[in-house]
Amino acid sequence: MEDRNGSQEDSSLSSCSCSCSCSSSSSSSSSSCSSSSSSSTSVAMSTREAKLSPVIPVIKHSSLVCRMRHSDSDLEPLILSSDDDLETDDYQEGYLLHRAFEYFQNVHKKGEVMEKHLQNVEDIAWKSGLAPESIDMLLDVALNGPFADAVKARMLKCLIPTTIIHESAVVKAFSKLCATSCSNNTKVVFIRWLIAMFDFIDHKEEMNALYGFIFSFLQDESMGTYISNLLYLLTRKENVKPFRVRKLLELQSRMGMQPYLQALLSLYKSYCPNLITITLPPRRKFYYKSSDNIWQAAVFIVKQRHQSSPLLSVKPSIDVADHQPQRKKWNSGCFIPKPTSRPLFDEEQDEEAGLGMMRSAQNCIPIEQLHTFSQLLENIQYIQLPSQMCSVLRSTPLLHYLNCLQDETVWVRLYYWMIQELKEGCAWYKVSHCTSEEEFKNFLDIIISAQCFLQEGFPSSEMFLYKSLPLWDGISCRTEYLQLLSWIPLGKFSEIKPLLYKSLAPIFFTSSLYHKCSVLYSLKKLVQNWLLWHTSEVNKNPTHGTCLDITIIALNSVSELIYYVGWLSTIALRLEDYNSFLLHFILDFFETVSDMYLNYGLPLVVMFPPGVFYPALITSDTITLNHLCYIMYRYRVNLTAAKENELLHQEAKERLKFNKAYQEFNDYVTSLVDCLWTSTSLDKGHYLYIEPEILEKTKIKEIKKSLNLINHPALQPYSVYFLLQGWPSENEFSLNFIQKKKWNWYLDYLLLENLHGLHLFMQSSLNVADNPPAPITQPDDKLSETSISESF
């Protein structure tokens, strides 16, 4: 396991340096352009260079590579086309390499032939990379051979691995580096190569054994940056020793504030916070200049060629100083820090502590190195929680982790922090706040997305709602704030009641139409969340006794919430003059409600109040009427299913529960059919009965028929248009013309006009229309054939 941990750290650390490379990318890309356009100059440059300049050696034979380097988009077809030649190429390459190495090993003096071989090796290396053995050999030659510095640098530069680099080669190279009198330049090139290729080295155990030895190079100022970078990649917790810390501090006092020392020191600090303390300046982002992206480009090309996936890039986190914006106060609200591991200064790290404790501490994965879900899965038993729990909010792997933790303290920590943060940032809760509304919105968004991720609300946001809702103006941060509302957990309704009735209702009634709609929307989300939560609970352990209790609570709370929304809607419709936009949101809510029994398995059907039904029935808006019909249809389907189940289980209790819903449903269906179909709604004994004297005063002819399918204000345009389209030559027509056959055509026409809800309702309730009102008798057979889902 330790191995794996090690490599895990290494890879993530090394990728830090990879992604830092963007800082200098502009310079290198420009130089690579020049290399392709004027080859002679760039060769000259690469031979006489004093330092390693970011120049890609020119490959004469293969224009392919050049093209690949410049356009990523046509990478695929190029590779495909070159597939045929691959085998012959491979053979030739092998031969050329073999000859070149043989030559290098026997050479004693630089000459003309030498240039040719070197060129061959460069070409091959840049085109298809070198096998581990070739790298081993070339590295040996480069550091050992009697070549000029420039040649050595060129050799080192073409050490591009196809697959991996053997650790032994690196270790051997190190011993050569010290034994022979290599120039500083060569050493630098070698170290830079090592940094760039760090991920390709197969093991790091033996290299790590050389840690102290590499560390001693730090004193050399010309190599300091590179050595420090290498150490940064190589360092493990056990490498951090007091004497090394002292040495670094001494170097620091000698050389001043060097970025590379800061980086190493901050890494040491993150491993052993008890030895050292450092605060990084807020602005600096990159500690190591990485100008070696030519190597990375080369590796990428080679990798692409061999069609393996490029390295997974991970964001650097350890060395980016996470500071609050300077202008902000230290404890002002809505600041979420980055996850940092908790310093261990308790007994477990003291020297007298047992070995076991030490081991467990060492195995822990610092939170800074956790980025992906797969990393989480691999190290799940070694994860240390962050020092500030709030930092988990932005990290999905950590949220995953928290979700399976049984530790109560985690939630307590999060709770106290979040409630403070919310109160501090909230403008209407605390007057002397110093957070802008924008910041508070962003903060709420983060909390909401975490809640959505966990699929439940935090107790702190619920608490915050209770405390702050009475003070809310109904405008500030409305979208976000109302989203918090929709995540109130399912509980006893008596506890939530005051919040809804005392705090929310007054705001609802006194604010704008748009506000009313958004409140209704979030209440719809709330009821959905409750229903979903209940469903998942019941599904998790269907036999458990708690289920019954949960269901009882859910039944009560959900129905109370629906009554509440019904009450709100009734009043709101009157206040807003039966606005169809508002009606749309109300019906949306009841659409969810109508499907509770089938969609969420909650044995409950609650009808909407008359205050919603009748305005929706006598509307002049077609969409509303259609929506209403669709909801009625869904109610019917749900009630029918409930009835079937009842008959199946013979549960007298359940029947009682549904009786009221059946009654109400039948009343509504009767009204609807009376209106649209039989035109008897205004007759005596019906729901819309009005004294005939009053009706006469309206002076409307055939007033009884004024709400049927043809004359209904919401449908009249359709009937008129139907006649105009069907009988355009008729000079004079009346709507009464639609009868018998034409009536059926008209119904089909309505379906063609996408009034599916109306159609579904008529289909399911047709026999009811023919034989006047009766309770639901049996499920309609046609019902199952009609599809419901696409009707909106």
Place this chain on the structure above:
Amino acid sequence: MDSLNVPEFTPKHGVPPRLKDYFTGASPFQKQLASVRKQTQFGQTPSRRKIPQCSPLQENVDPQKIAFLLNKQWTLYSLTPMYKFSYTNLKKYSTLLKAFVAAEKQKGLAVDMGEDFKFKVIFSILSGMKGTHRDPAAFLVQVVSKSQLSSNNSEDKVIWTGWFCCVHGDSLLENVPDDFTCLPLFLANGAESNTALIGTWFQKTFDCRFTRLTISAFNLSWMAAMWTSCNLEHYRAATELLWSVPCSPQSLDISYAINPEDAKALWDSVHQTPEEITQEEVDLFIDCLCSHFHRHFKINLSATRLVCVSTSVASAHTDGKIKILCSKYLIGVLTFLTELAVFQIE
């Protein structure tokens, strides 16, 4: 929900703990949520409180330390429970905090833990500074600059002081698991920048959070009444109340000073229930003062805002600053402040 008495879910593959807790009533938030749900109205505070008493535990406190805490202006903060704080590690904390402060002051230069600086940080326990035995011990943090002239025992200057305490914090203690230390009240004296540094360190290390504790006019009037009711042998200062009239460009302050004996006499005439102070009494007391003022100056103080109260016991300002003058009622003053701090963090 408690009455349901639901058996626990199976721990593995079950629901996450806090959701389960909603139904078992086992969550530490449960009680808090329940109480908040019941109150619903923001800012409800108890309508009766005990008269500040001299705590028997206070006798354990080193009188020198008490003297050190008196007559200084403290800025008030509330502090959420500290995670994994341990009284046995105080020495280690002081090393860490010292290094942290040093590193922060010279950003970019790393600092050796054991290094010697021009200042030191001292943690010390204020034993006895508690209301009941259940209250966790208070502790003091001092930043002391070493004088440069002579290293040995010459006058060390205290640059910054802060102390953490909890007096009668039962309501908070009940809800918090054992891993936490509840010291909800934090008082700081010294440069704000130092408070920021040290506060940041505490926040990072113990996953807690500092928030400025301001005192509302409502609570100030409580303080005025409570402190007037204290029995003192001799009064050091007049009872003074400061009202602020919001007007531009500068707000106008009205200072209202009363002879402390007169104030006590007024209070005694208002006060009825022994050992307790009720909301009605507080209101009446302030009303009497206001009407007296109105009779003389024709200024209606109830239309303005009370911003400062100073008596011989202590003086407090609405922006969260307090000065405690009398050692006898130290615990009493802290009890009320702890209550305010607990209210703020919950």
